[in-house]
Amino acid sequence: MKLLTANRLIDGEVVWLAADGSWVETIEGAEIAHDKDAETRLSAAGLLALANNEVVDVNLIDVEIVDGEIRPIRLRERIRALGPTTHINLGKQARKQTAAFG
Amino acid sequence: MYRYDEFDHDFVKARVAQFRDQVERRLSGELTEDQFKPLRLMNGVYLQLHAYMLRIAIPYGTLSPRQMRMLAHIARTYDKGYGHFTTRQNIQFNWPALSDIPQILEDLASVEMHAIQTSGNCIRNVTADHFAGAAADEVADPRPYAEILRQWSSVHPEFSYLPRKFKIAVTGAERDRAAVQVHDIGLHLKKNEKGELGFSVYVGGGLGRTPMVGKKIREFLPEEDLLSYTTAILRVYNLHGRRDNKYKARIKILVHETGTEELKAQVEKEFEALRNGELQLSDADIAAIQAYFAPPALPARPEGDAALAKAAARDAGFADWLRRNLHTHRNADYAALTISLKGIGEIPGDASADQMDAVAELAERYGNDEIRVTHEQNLVLPHVARADLKAVFDRLVEIGLATANAGLVTDIIACPGLDFCALANARSIPVAQQISTRFGDQKRQEEIGDLKIKISGCINACGHHHVGHIGILGVEKKGAELYQITLGGSGDENTSIGEIIGRGFGPDEIVDAVETLVETYIDHRQGREETFLDAYRRLGPAPFKEALYGREAKAA
Known part of the structure; x- marks a missing residue:
């Protein structure tokens, strides 16, 4: 299983490609490629966006589904999806907390 | 400190305008990423994991309060309220939007700062002893020479596309606090028998994937020849340095492959052609720059020691801090003090905007308007009257910067690692935080004594792990973080590269492993006066290996 990820040009925000062709700021919204054809399609969309x-x-990037949630295989991508493990008040993880308590 | 002249102002302003135009053209799509990337790198703009990163040059680590306040302003206005001081005496902001960076650079230019040559294959920020101009053991202030090198190397047309990046460090004391022997060029400012100033010149030191200790190719280079000789070295490197392989492109590889004697001969030959030419520094040239670094007028403050003794008797925390965080000043009424950015369990090198403002205020009030950034990721107030130390300490306590750990086991260097850096393979900062927490007890860490732990999250070694007494290198193995330990490294006047002790440790094991090493040292040392490094040099790796790996080590 794979996802397409990038950083947004204007501000560097980590984004993933969604099924509707938009770039979303949370990994949950990403389209999962389950086969080679889907990977090829995602890659082509990435080149176009670039x-x-x-x-x-x-x-x-490689991902797996754990307890119903998308989990990148590499730590690097897990950190990109959440934010620095050293500053849990920063990055996407902070926004999630705010949303949860908001 | 150095002040921009009209030319400097115009030049930096022009660069900001140029970059503003480049960013606009990138955002409009006129420039592709391939076209833009080298342009943004020339202005210190990287793309990291979560965002862009802006690296701002702090020449030889010297900052004025006004500049520090501007860094606080940038942290608040464009970033997330903090900045990260680096092992190159620079500062990095981890979250700026690309669209804001031209304005950040404009703000910086208003206080005579920029981000030029903080990236790319050029001569980078010249670093120096952070106690320059203050230390009692100094022969002369190295910063005027660092400034001369900075001016000479800024957008130098011949040396803007070198085979690879190039780092120069200068120290003005026998005791090397600038790690000059692990730089591409290391300069040790000294006096000869006649009392004239000049430099011992080291070349080809470096860390990264191929750590090397620099080779001394000149015992004494007269100060007037500084630029001629440096140019000669750069010319030889620019001509013969390898461009076929990025990993073999630094001058240390050229020195290694050419041989020190042959390389030295090539440099001397080039130097002969250059010396006594336009690059020769006249006394007037040097004096003009030295004038910017004239020592501050320090009025006599003899009341200091009595006040300190009284205050220390009442406040144990203050006594601890006096014991650890002061450096001997050339004026006995004064001290150079280290402001530790290594609070127990905190992130090495981070400072909040409020902390930056508070340090700026302290420098204005008590510190003769000077602040330094150290390559060990701390701050320094170089000229504080001993009589004012308690007032400074009390304010540092209020802002959370009074940790009394300079040079101790919790004064850890760590690169940003996998929490931020696109090159990293493993996290560094959390390891530093855990080690700091484990050894946080003041009494315990003072009992352990001087011990430098340095952590890098990849082989590029921004955390200087090769020269840590205990070095830790994070790697990725089978998708997981693994930490390799090196022992016996040192980045001072007796520079040595640490030796790998054995197999690596997982994230849950590394702190225990460090504790085992420390306990082994305590068990084996000949007394408190024998430091970890001295004990390792006497004992070698065997007892440490045995303690870490036990039977496994014997079988091997």
Whole structure:
């Protein structure tokens, strides 16, 4: 299983490609590629977004589903999805907490 | 400190305008990422894991209060309320939007700062002893020479596309606090028998994937020849340094592959052609720059020691801090003090905007308007009257910066690691935080004594792990973090590269492993005066290996 991830050009925000072709700020919204065809489609969409100057540093990443949630295989991608483990008040994890308590 | 002249102001302003235009063209799509990337790197803008990162140059680690306040302003206005001081005496902001960076650079320019040459294959920020101009053991202030090198190297047309990046460090004391022997060029400012100033020149030191101790190629280079000789070294490197392989492109590889004697001969030959030419520094040239670094007028404050003794008797925390965080000043009424950015369990090198403002205020009120950033990721107030130390300490307590641990086991260098850095393979900061928490007890860490732990999250070694008494290198193995330990490294006048002790440790094991090493040292030392490094140099790795790996080590 793979997802397409990148950083948004204007502010560097970590984003993932969603099924509707938009770039979303939380990994839950990402489209999962379950086979080679889907991966190829995602990669092509990534190249297009790169050429259109929407995002930079586009990568297909490996994920698994754990307890019904998307979990990147590599620690690097888990940290990108949440924010620095040293500053849990920063990054996406902080927004989740705010949302949970808001 | 150095003040921009008209030319400097115009130059930096022009660069900001140029970069503003480049960012606009990138955002409009006129420039592709491939075209833009080298341009943003020339202005210190990286893309990290979560966002862009802006690295701002702090020349030889010297800051004025006005500049520190501007860094606080940037942290508050464009970032997330803090900044990260680095092992290159710079500061990094981890969250700026690309669209804000031109304005940040404009704000910086208003206080004579910029981010030029903080990245790319050029001559980077020249670093120096953080006690420069203050230390009692100094022969002369190294910063005027660092400033001369900075001016000479800024957008130097010949040396802006070197085979790889190039780092120069200068120290003005026998006791090397600038780690000059692990820089591409290390300069040790000294006097000859006639009392003239000059430099011992080291070349080809460095850390990274191939750590090397610099080779001394000149015992004494007269100060007037500084730029001619440096140019000669850079020319030889620029011509012969390897461009075919990024990992073999630093000058240390050229020195290693060429041989020190042959390389030295090439440099001397080039130097002969250059010396006594336009690069020769006249006394007037040097004096003009030295004038910017004139020592502050320090009025006599002989009341200090009596006041200190009284205050220390009443306040144990203050006594601890006096014991650890002071450095001997050339004026006996004064001290250079270290403001530890290593609170117990906290992130090495981070400072909040409020803390930056408070340090700026202290520097204005008590510190003769000077602040330094150390390569060990702390701050320094270099000129504080001993009589004012209690007042400074009390304010540092209020802002959470009074940790009395300079040079102790919790004064850890750590690179940003996998929490931020796109190159990292493993996290560094959490390991530093856990070690700090484990050894946080003041009495215990003072009992252990001087001990430098340095942690890098990848082989590029921004955390200087090779020269840690205990070095820790994070790697990725089978998808998990693994930490390798090196022992016996040192980045001072007796520089040595640490030796790998054995197999690595997982994230849950590494702190225990460090504690085992420390306990082994305590068990084996000949007394408190024998430091960890001295004990390791006497004993070698065997007892430490035995303690870490037991039977496994014997079988091997």
